């Protein structure tokens with residue numbers, strides 16, 4: 001399957017394994033992953049955030065329930081919210097989730113914004129699990145004719161060592177542990193030399209018992225704009 005599907009499948013497999021009920025997709029773009037997630041009965045609350053509201057709106061109608069969706073077991077307890085906002089800004093409505101996913105987002109941020117994002121995500125939203133994916137620049141020589149970055153909007157592309165050092169610093173600063181893996185194997189072998197095409201860090205919060213009350217969520221700061229709220233719960 002194409003790489004973007006492999007990244008999304010990685011997230012789906014994780015959700016099935018950990019049974020995470022409240023999931024947010026940061027940098028959800030055209031809601032492709034959210035659309036796949038809405039049929040996973042483990043999930044009760046789905047949130048998408050993107051700085052580009054027009055992109056989110058383009059296909060978000062596909063997240064609204066069809067009459068046939070109600071035939072899916074467990075579907076009626078799903079609640080979906082879509083926001084326009086920058087993941088470098090805190091918003092209390094995104095605290096206390098089980099899983100935050102951010103697929104191919106960080107490389108679109110300037111490095112000082114990556115620092116802000118790390119603080120907001122791990123320090124303030126503080127989800128139990130986090131999945132972050134980003135290109136592995138060591139894989140780039142395998143793309144024929146590629147000279148610069150994989151996409152003109154990328155602000156950086158990290159080697160495995162650079163990604164690992166960012167991830168380990170996050171763990172020390174915010175009390176998480178991390179495993180690094182990836183998707184997209186090099187053609188004809190060479191995983192050791194080139195690594196995966198997309199590198200993926202999976203974080204788990206070390207300290208338990210941190211729970212955000214509904215009051216803290218409703219009375220805290222709000223910097224995102226609600227675009228759509230679909231309530232089946």
Ligand code: SAM
Nearest residue numbers: 027028029050051052085086087103104105108
């Ligand atoms: N996660 C998507 C997926 O798996 O299909 C793809 C993400 S796309 C490559 C990067 C997205 O990040 C874009 O939709 C862009 O608008 C969004 N983005 C860039 N900077 C952002 C920010 N500061 N806050 C939120 N979203 C941002």
